[in-house]
């Protein structure tokens with residue numbers, strides 16, 4: 001009994017600590033990292049409206065957390081390094097920082113891109129880390145919305161599908177994207193996507209926002225990285241395709257996430273995230289595409305770095 005009481009007290013303190021972390025995020029220094037318990041979650045504070053997340057790039061396998069026994073347990077190799085290359089590129093271009101929330105735990109221990117049950121599989125330590133990861137995302141997004149009036153969430157992953165193209169996950173699966181523009185626009189599905197807030201602000205054709213000229217997919221294609229959906233590749237067809245997972249659905253597509261949009265970017269490996277040089281090259285393209293998209297769609301002027 002005494003143990004249970006003590007456990008409750010510890011949990012209460014942890015919940016309190018997590019909410020304090022969230023509340024104070026606005027005071028954090030851009031460019032500085034803040035770590036959660038046991039340094040499993042890192043929040044690198046920013047001051048731009050861009051929030052990056054890296055749930056599957058961690059490498060730590062502490063014995064205190066049992067191995068997950070079901071669901072995906074493979075890490076997305078080099079995706080945390082890729083997210084950091086994108087952060088560095090934002091800083092080089094703007095002199096300011098995007099936010100980053102990264103899990104340092106290996107996916108075999110925690111998958112923050114799942115709901116808590118599948119994510120932590122009963123480990124109290126993993127559940128605590130899951131809570132810190134999502135509280136940090138919420139805090140980063142709230143900081144960005146407070147400062148800029150909107151936030152754009154980019155969740156970075158890596159796929160091993162046969163076609164070397166990046167898969168843009170707006171919380172739409174292949175079947176939904178395989179519809180014609182006309183059928184998609186009539187479906188009302190845009191209201192369930194990670195661009196729901198932006199679509200409501202802008203009006204106009206939902207399919208054009210997702211895969212028309214000057215869509216993110218188009219901006220990537222124009223810069224030499226094949227992307228789907230895009231005007232050049234509007235539908236995944238019968239090929240495997242990642243629709244966007246728990247993180248973007250929970251933090252950008254849910255009805256209680258006003259002023260937050262974003263997407264999941266699934267990257268292929270060879271030529272894009274396999275070497276430091278390729279990661280730096282892709283980071284330039286990604287930052288360029290994201291800056292153009294955010295400027296054109298939100299009317300936001302990124303600051304320019306002092307030369």
Ligand SMILES: [Zn+2]
Pocket residue numbers: 056076156157158
């Ligand atoms: Zn992943």
